[in-house]
Amino acid sequence: MRILVIEDFEPIRAAVVQGLREAGHAVDEAADGESGLWHAQSGEHDVIILDLMLPKVSGLEVLRTLRRRKSPSYILILTARDTPEDRVRGLDLGADDYLVKPFVFAELLARVNALIRRKYEARDTLIRIGDMVIDTVHRTVQRGGKTVDLSGREYALLQYLALNANRVVSRADIWQHMYDFNASPESNVVDVYIGMLRKKLDQTGGLPLIHTRRGQGYMLGERE
Template sequence: MRVLVVEDDARMASMLRRGLTEDGYSVDVASDGFDALWRASEVEYDSVVLDLMLPGIDGLEVCRRLREAGRWAPVLMLTARSGIEDRVSGLDSGADDYLAKPFSFAELSARLRALVRRGSTARPAVLAAGDLGLDPSTRQAWRGKVSLDLSGKEFALLELFLRRLDEVLSRPVILEHVWDFAYDGVSNVVDQHVASLRRKIDRPFGVQQLETIRGAGYRLRAQPLSLPT
């Protein structure tokens, strides 16, 4: 297995190279974003360990460009920022997982093994369910030919539902993915934002696609149901 480590801190890069080599990986190291993009264009890596803060172009931009170029090797992003918005930004750029600094090498190794097992299957740039669509890279959403004006949280909610179509998502699961752990599970913040999202993606179009599953949570159907007129 061949891994690309993108890290500008020489000591950190050396530690990662040594540890991953001992784990049996073949390791290449890039010290900036431009070098990373060049290496990834020349070699089919099995995974990429990518620092967020890099000279030149940062890790978010590197990840976006990799995905735009059709490079789908799993990306584990390293960041000194642990806020939910930073994590969402990393995942929106195309990263598969994130790890906040400081971290233990054992955890990094375990996360990397999980990503490598998952493989590098190509993922669509646009998420869609019926005529409802969303493009994470451009932050645009639409129903048919109508552009949807969504808040940041509404966009994150819709992306979560589109990635997990026909799956009932409980309130705690939604909180974990869209907010942070400071909210408790009895808060009605999820209900309020789901209701707001439904008012924008369903009601104006006379359809029902975002459903409330009583006692369980919410589900986005793969295809909308027409409401009686």
């Protein structure tokens, strides 16, 4: 999934970006409110992690602007302000979650994943498609009771397809949600990963789950 981190304190920003990337997310980053707003408006981020005390444009102003422009991104406020008034104000302005610094990174990751599930209306942490079970907490995949070993990128692709199960997703959509702003777009990288994923899933002997729709994209589901 694609995430934007807007945080001016470099050590926090760097650690959060690194941790999210290692968790398989595509992450963009911004050190002030102005560039954060620019990133948020130019890319389709599933979740935006937003500090409140930002140079140039404050976090609350970024939040207000994004909600005014109907941004579909879920927003998690990550701030040192801990008073109930601050929390209420942030949530009232349209934030979806609020976490106070200092924080445990595992909690931040869990909250980000929860927001992603909310965005794709997947309440259960286990996603079942046919005989395949995806555990989004432990990031494991089983098919027909057998574990399927996937790389971080392959898992991220499968999770995105699973969250959009039975819907056709285009290569552009996949690119938007799997690669950050700095990645150089290559024409067939999505196809290559789809091929590798399809191969690993089909090794267990079950029916094909990833289907190609010519000219449209890919669909994950039991039936073509």
